[in-house]
Amino acid sequence: SQQGEEDPQALSIQEGENATMNCSYKTSINNLQWYRQNSGRGLVHLILIRSNEREKHSGRLRVTLDTSKKSSSLLITASRAADTASYFCAPLNNDMRFGAGTRLTVKP
Amino acid sequence: EAQVTQNPRYLITVTGKKLTVTCSQNMNHEYMSWYRQDPGLGLRQIYYSMNVEVTDKGDVPEGYKVSRKEKRNFPLILESPSPNQTSLYFCASSFTGHDYEQYFGPGTRLTVT
Numbered sequence: 728s729q730q731g732e733e734d735p736q737a738l739s740i741q742e743g744e745n746a747t748m749n750c751s752y753k754t755s756i757n758n759l760q761w762y763r764q765n766s767g768r769g770l771v772h773l774i775l776i777r778s779n780e781r782e783k784h785s786g787r788l789r790v791t792l793d794t795s796k797k798s799s800s801l802l803i804t805a806s807r808a809a810d811t812a813s814y815f816c817a818p819l820n821n822d823m824r825f826g827a828g829t830r831l832t833v834k835p
Numbered sequence: 836e837a838q839v840t841q842n843p844r845y846l847i848t849v850t851g852k853k854l855t856v857t858c859s860q861n862m863n864h865e866y867m868s869w870y871r872q873d874p875g876l877g878l879r880q881i882y883y884s885m886n887v888e889v890t891d892k893g894d895v896p897e898g899y900k901v902s903r904k905e906k907r908n909f910p911l912i913l914e915s916p917s918p919n920q921t922s923l924y925f926c927a928s929s930f931t932g933h934d935y936e937q938y939f940g941p942g943t944r945l946t947v948t
Contacts, residue, residue: 730877758934769839769925769939770878815877819934824894825870827877 730824731759731799731816739832746806748829750799750816757819759792761801764813764828773801773814806833837862839940841926847946848916856911856943858926864938865931867909868893869901871922872942878925884909885932916947 731750740746750759758777762770776783776792776799783790789802799818803810813828839860848854860867868883870893880893884903898920900912909928913920926940 760936762937767923767942767944769941770927770937771939772936775936822880823937824880825878827875 731818731826733814733816733826733829735829736827737830737832739834740806742806742808742833742835744806744833746803746810746831746833748801748814748816748831750801750818750826752797752799752816752818754797755820756794759799759819760817760823761788761790761799762815762817762825764815766812770815770825803831806831808833808835837938839926839928839938841924841940841943843943844941845944847948849948850917851915854913854916854945856913856924856926856945858909858911858940859907860909860926860928860938861907862928862930862938863906864928865906866935866937867903867926867928868937869899869909869911870925870927871895871920872925873922881911881924916945918947921945921947 734749760775761773764770787804792799811833815825815828817823842857865886869881870878872878879895882901884890924943927937929935929937
């Protein structure tokens with residue numbers, strides 16, 4: 728099994744700025760998923776990108792996947808205070824493991 | 836409303852006193868799992884179930900038991916809780932396996948003294 732490793736561990740930006748979070752993993756995957764967690768609450772699925780896809784969009788979210796580098800990035804554009812949360816990636820081959828996440832703080 | 840429910844949401848108990856945390860989903864999902872979340876360690880999977888009567892160990896199964904007698908329910912049992920099981924617990928479900936998004940419950944904060 729493998730887990731994603733998110734980078735940076737913490738990120739603080741001003742409202743309106745873009746936030747980029749990265750995820751690295753070690754072995755081949757079927758898909759990779761990104762989740763958001765507001766403090767102390769359950770994770771919420773954001774986006775799933777399959778291994779044959781390179782980029783995917785959902786509203787203000789843009790996810791890229793580079794299987795040659797075994798990495799993914801999550802971009803949140805025009806951030807809002809409500810985007811303050813922890814973000815986790817979960818690479819999947821036979822199972823899914825979560826890393827420690829990136830803690831994003833968006834200051835109003 | 837499609838959801839995963841957990842009970843209780845908060846629990847303080849003493850070492851050795853058996854407890855059960857219930858998990859139920861109303862989406863007819865085949866796959867269910869339990870995670871614990873500790874500061875700096877992210878989410879670690881305890882047990883998962885691919886379908887009724889099928890359960891498997893995750894990364895940290897020691898000290899826990901599960902059962903899957905019905906599709907909608909997946910209780911987590913701590914036969915003899917210890918302080919190192921103090922944690923935030925999440926139940927999750929998905930249509931089938933990991934190739935679909937997982938729906939998470941609201942969490943159960945357990946303190947074992």
